[in-house]
Amino acid sequence: MKMIIGVDEAGRGCVIGPLVVAAFKIDEKLEPTLKELGVKDSKLLLPVARKKVYDKLVSYEHCLKIISATELNELMGKRVSLNDIEAMKIAECLKELDGEKTTVFVDSPDSIPEKFTKRIKKYEKISAKIVSENKADSKYLCAGAASIIAKETREMEVVRIKKIIGDFGSGYSSDEKTIAFLKNNYGKNSKLEEFIRTKWATIKNLQTTQVDLKKYF
Template identity: 35%
Template sequence: MAGREVAGLDEAGRGPVLGPMVLCGVVVREEDLEFLRESGVRDSKLLTPSRRERLVPLIEARALRFRLLELQPREIDEALGRGVNLNELEARGFARLLNELRPQVAYVDSPDPNPELFRRRLLRYLEVKPELVVENSADRKYRVVGAASILAKVRRDERLRELRERYGELGSGYSHDPLTVRFLREWVEEHGDLPPFARRSWETCRRLLEGYKRGGGR
């Protein structure tokens, strides 16, 4: 008799100033959780890029269903501009994935230090009623969440690689990366505005654009 359908949900790219935030949901049968463990599936942050890429086809082949949802910088900025914070935006995205995937059990990595608060956010948008487990560091505790973290991270890295191929070196996409800050500064100096794949609401972007305007532009 087949076991329950178990989902894991996680994201990649919540904090960067460049590129999308990618949410992912993966559904496997309960008896396949051991297969994920034996295959080395775990939190994507504990794996090298090459190992993550090798695991993607394995996860996709074993999954009953999986979905990826990309939240683009403009969508993130518009939500924040309406007073919708990142936790709320992420809860809506995870709910959308769960409503499509319809698992019996769902393990969710909470971005909020208060997982119960994030669980209540998520429940507001759910049309399905899985057994719901929402925890901090779920990607390290549950292999199916680790699988979602891997698919999300690899997709985000692909998007950043595409930007790099088109626009040149732009670093990791994080505000603390000097290469990313230099890329943004040079873009603003050349174009008088931020690139369309930058999150304008991030402090780094606001500071660079304000500094450019204070200096009189070009």
């Protein structure tokens, strides 16, 4: 039996909420059956369809890492890059899933994928064959499965956070609803700060929208 692991994330570019990393493990011979379950890159699935596929996938062996905005801020404050944070969490998942002697397919955030493989191995010395590729979630079904689990988990986290601080839209700085929410609530809602990625480059982008955030940092 040869096991393979697919890895992907969700929420990497958000200014509100967590980054979620997922790793999905399956027997290589069974990977084609994932297509029958409806697995594909999560970005290609509508929410209702994605949830149905997610419900089927969570019965398989997998690992989840939910990295809160607070943890991201702390790590980035120590000059740990976002790519290194993601690699660190992937390494933790591979250890938990007993990734030795497996082949791991990773959706690489590095433009040079080989660099991301080195990042992962920096945090966990394993003998697994790590294949890092851009857009791996659209090339390998196991990575597509990981993308669905990561995306759906983040969506559930977003719902939970909205119950605490209100409706902020998607959490991406490209979302007008998110920008409006920050403009109207940042600095006024004490519960908001723990969910904002204050070390994010997107905060600088928000400043260009005439949202005066400087006095809150």
